[in-house]
Amino acid sequence: MTRALKNAGSSLLLLCAGCAGWQSALDPQGIPAADLSRLIWLVIIICGIVWALVLVVLAAALWQRGRPLSSRPTSERHMTIAVSLAVAATVVIITFLTLASYVVTRRLTPAREGALVIRVRGYQWWWEVTYMDARPNRTFVTANELHVPVGRLVRVELAAGDVIHSFWVPSLAGKQDLIPGRSNELTFTARTAGVYRGQCAEFCGLQHAHMAFIVIAEEPASFEAWRNAQNAEAAAPARDDEAAGREVFLSKACAACHTIRGTPASGTLGPDLTHVGGRNTIAAGLLETTRGSLAAWITDPQTLKPGNNMPAVPLNAKELNDVSAYLASLK
Amino acid sequence: MRALLFTILPTLLAAGCQREERDLRLDPPVADALGQIALMPNGIGGTPPEAYAALGKPYTSNAYSLGQGKRLYTWFNCKGCHADGGGASGPAFLDGWWQYGPDITSIFASIRDGRPNGMPAFRDRLTTEQIWQLAGYIQTIGAYSGPTAAPSRNDEMQSRPSENRAPAAGRTESPDRP
Numbered sequence: 001m002t003r004a005l006k007n008a009g010s011s012l013l014l015l016c017a018g019c020a021g022w023q024s025a026l027d028p029q030g031i032p033a034a035d036l037s038r039l040i041w042l043v044i045i046i047c048g049i050v051w052a053l054v055l056v057v058l059a060a061a062l063w064q065r066g067r068p069l070s071s072r073p074t075s076e077r078h079m080t081i082a083v084s085l086a087v088a089a090t091v092v093i094i095t096f097l098t099l100a101s102y103v104v105t106r107r108l109t110p111a112r113e114g115a116l117v118i119r120v121r122g123y124q125w126w127w128e129v130t131y132m133d134a135r136p137n138r139t140f141v142t143a144n145e146l147h148v149p150v151g152r153l154v155r156v157e158l159a160a161g162d163v164i165h166s167f168w169v170p171s172l173a174g175k176q177d178l179i180p181g182r183s184n185e186l187t188f189t190a191r192t193a194g195v196y197r198g199q200c201a202e203f204c205g206l207q208h209a210h211m212a213f214i215v216i217a218e219e220p221a222s223f224e225a226w227r228n229a230q231n232a233e234a235a236a237p238a239r240d241d242e243a244a245g246r247e248v249f250l251s252k253a254c255a256a257c258h259t260i261r262g263t264p265a266s267g268t269l270g271p272d273l274t275h276v277g278g279r280n281t282i283a284a285g286l287l288e289t290t291r292g293s294l295a296a297w298i299t300d301p302q303t304l305k306p307g308n309n310m311p312a313v314p315l316n317a318k319e320l321n322d323v324s325a326y327l328a329s330l331k
Numbered sequence: 332m333r334a335l336l337f338t339i340l341p342t343l344l345a346a347g348c349q350r351e352e353r354d355l356r357l358d359p360p361v362a363d364a365l366g367q368i369a370l371m372p373n374g375i376g377g378t379p380p381e382a383y384a385a386l387g388k389p390y391t392s393n394a395y396s397l398g399q400g401k402r403l404y405t406w407f408n409c410k411g412c413h414a415d416g417g418g419a420s421g422p423a424f425l426d427g428w429w430q431y432g433p434d435i436t437s438i439f440a441s442i443r444d445g446r447p448n449g450m451p452a453f454r455d456r457l458t459t460e461q462i463w464q465l466a467g468y469i470q471t472i473g474a475y476s477g478p479t480a481a482p483s484r485n486d487e488m489q490s491r492p493s494e495n496r497a498p499a500a501g502r503t504e505s506p507d508r509p
Contacts, residue, residue: 180486256407256456269406302356309402311458314359 023170023197029217030172031189032108039104043097050093108174110187115155118146122158122165122178124204125211125308126271126284131227132157140231141259143271144284146215149223150193158184166202169215175201190217197285206307212285233262234274234330245326248319253311260330270310278331283308295324351480353395354386357460361386366443366459368436374446377436383463390467391435397482397494400468403461407453409469415490416472421450424472425491433473438466471495 020027028034117132129142148154158167160178168175173188190196200211218226237243246263249255255265261274276282279289283305287293298320301310315323357365364382371377383390390396404410412421422430431437431446442462445452453462471478471494481495 251455253456253458300356306355307353311461312356312359312362313458314362 022195023199025170027171029190029192029194029196030169031191032173033171033188034191035104035107036174039100042100046093046097108187109185110153112153112155112187115153115187116148117155117157118148119157119159120146120167120178121161122167122200122204122211123161124163125200125207125305127211127213128161128271129213131230138231140261140274141272142230142275142279144213144281145279146198146213147223147226148190148215148217149220150190150217152220153187153189156186156188158186163204164202165200165204165211167198168201169196169198171196172215172217177202190215193217193219195280207305210284210286210305212281214280214285216280229278230275234260236262237326237329239325239329241322241325242329243326244318245322245324248315248323249326252315252319252323253313254323257310273327273330276330277328289328291324291328294327295320298324351394354389354393362459365463368439370436370440374431374440375437376432376434377440379436379439390463391470391478392480394480394482396464397468397471397478397480399461400464400466401482401494403457403465404468407456407465409465412449417491424469427473427475429473433470433475435466435470438469439463442466442469468494 025033025040026037028037119130119132121128121130127144129144129146131138131140131142133139146156156167156176158176158178159182160180162180164180165178166175167178167186169188172190173186176184176186178184194217196215196217198213198215200208202208204211237246249258249260250263250265255263255267257267257269259266259268259272259274261272265273276294277289281287282289282293282297283301286305287297297304297310298313298315300312301308302312361382364380365386367380367382369378369380390400412419413424416425417423418425422428427433429437431441439462441450442453442457442465443459444454457465468482471482474494477495479495481493484493
């Protein structure tokens with residue numbers, strides 16, 4: 001008995017651990033997420049109470065089953081009153097919940113003025129992220145990682161390049177689909193600085209599970225610093241192996257699909273690699289960015305993420321060494 | 332009789348579960364071998380490498396390969412010169428008239444090494460596997476007989492009958508063509 005209790009207790013603890021952390025709708029750190037979380041709790045608590053009351057009434061009815069009919073309050077009038085009260089309560093509760101849901105949904109799309117505009121385009125299986133600005137030379141492209149300033153409204157414009165995807169950062173906002181040929185949007189404001197995980201929430205093919213991204217909410221000053229750094233062209237290679245790696249990148253198939261701003265490489269089929277070494281993960285959250293993981297990815301992308309569009313480009317050991325050193329240096 | 336039916340039906344149903352194989356990862360040595368084509372001296376026709384037959388000629392018969400080829404056709408801007416098979420500044424594929432022969436080896440060589448009068452070499456832009464996928468797809472555009480496998484459907488409006496509705500030659504045959 002104690003053992004069963006212990007087991008139940010530990011599984012409950014495990015379940016609760018899922019409620020916090022960097023990807024949880026129950027641990028909201030952003031404005032629509034907090035509203036949505038309150039709505040979820042409101043609905044759960046009210047429905048829980050109704051469910052408990054129904055069970056109590058049912059239990060009472062079952063309890064009285066054996067007693068003779070004469071002792072039960074079964075007059076027609078009593079019955080009518082009980083049913084009318086239950087119907088009235090149902091109408092009131094459902095109307096209230098509908099109104100609450102309506103109010104929260106309306107608050108999901110606030111005024112647009114002063115919002116930071118980020119354009120996100122979903123591909124199988126990664127996210128292209130474009131930071132928009134009124135000045136075209138301040139617009140830049142990155143991938144699989146969003147940085148946002150704390151306290152500022154962010155408007156994410158969503159589109160898809162191939163199939164339907166869904167943008168979901170549970171800690172900050174609700175879900176919104178990315179649909180080919182349509183533009184959707186999602187607005188949120190991060191309230192606490194931190195790193196939040198997002199995930200594609202619409203099945204989109206073989207590697208749907210490996211289509212993640214992170215949102216880094218930071219203080220406005222450090223956000224501006226990051227933005228200025230991202231807007232700059234790629235750093236020139238500092239070492240010999242990095243310079244050789246740059247040549248490999250430009251002469252092999254890499255440059256046909258990837259862009260590195262500041263070099264002739266301007267392919268648009270794969271993620272922009274101008275500052276790939278400075279991003280936290282590669283391949284949409286699959287691996288932490290290190291020189292080793294970059295080399296592993298370049299060597300055998302189809303083993304690490306089967307079905308993705310990156311081919312294994314034949315490179316010899318020196319070329320691989322150089323090109324991974326170069327990419328890791330692109331901070 | 333009934334017992335027979337009950338054995339045959341589930342077997343048939345189970346057979347329906349079989350799905351086309353998608354070869355997502357080509358072993359590097361095989362990819363290397365696939366590049367070893369033997370082309371005739373005039374550049375027209377030739378033999379594909381042994382590895383190609385050993386794999387079961389997937390690039391003309393596997394729907395996934397054809398689908399990848401179709402994506403590459405758009406991604407690498409083949410459309411820029413050949414349009415949707417109808418031809419523009421580059422020759423058309425749709426008429427079934429192949430300047431260097433209808434052989435897949437020729438098509439592979441044209442993409443990899445380029446051809447005179449403007450066809451660039453994609454040797455350093457595509458991997459060997461991608462060139463095979465692309466060649467397999469391009470062959471379906473001007474095929475003389477309808478292939479059994481078809482690539483994925485078009486996302487935009489169809490400007491011609493779909494790829495598995497050959498023959499191209501019969502559709503556009505003109506008397507002045509040899």
